[in-house]
Amino acid sequence: MEPPSSCPINAAxxxxxDRxxxxxxxxxxxxxRRYFRALLTGSPERIASNILADRLVRLVEAGLLSRGTAARGQRAQYSLTEAGIQTLPILDALGNWSLTWRPAAGELHARQQFMHDQGPPFIEALMNDLRARHLGTPAPDDDPSAFERLNDVIG
Structure with a gap:
């Protein structure tokens, strides 16, 4: 299938x-959140189950997530691929733009402000934590980890 455009932005x-x-x-x-039920019930935006199922399939097909095999009656676990981990700087840039141009408050705003204040070295450390959690690479020697420090911000 021929892509609709050769533009890298369009490809992304x-x-x-989509939101x-x-x-x-x-x-x-x-x-x-790595299981369907956790993603469904944990979404502050209240994603519908059919939309979540569709997006998980799309993200797996696009190579951003992998879906673990689950035996009958077991839940499938989703993991980030390296391509999925590489979306972190994109999400961070979107969040930083929003800090300047969109009013917000609450835990998620505080998390983004913390990441902004910590800067690129923190984003890289967080990506290394994600590689350890999702890809099984050796865990960084950070004490505490970037992931733990980030979650301490929102309690």
Whole structure:
């Protein structure tokens, strides 16, 4: 199948260009929600189950998530791929833009402000934490980890 455009931005938008895909990635990355039920019930935006199922399939097909095999009666676990982990700087940039141009408050705003204040070294440390959690690479020697520090911000 021929892509609709040779533009790299369009190619990214084809995968990431809808609200729900980005929010599913957000919840997997920042909240470590890796099961369908956790993603469904943990979404502050209240994603519908059919939309969530569709986006999980799309994200797996696009190579941003992998779906573990589950035996009958067991839940399938979703994990970030390296391509999925590489979306973290994109989500961070969107969040930083929003800090300046969109009013917000609450835990998620505080989390974004913390990431903004910590800067690129923190984002890289968080990506390394995600690699350890999702890809099984050796865990960084951070004490506490970037993931733990981030979640301490929102309690």
């Amino acid at each position: 938008v084809e995968v990431l260009g 729900w895909s980005l929010l599913v990635l957000r919840d997997v990355i920042f909240s470590d």
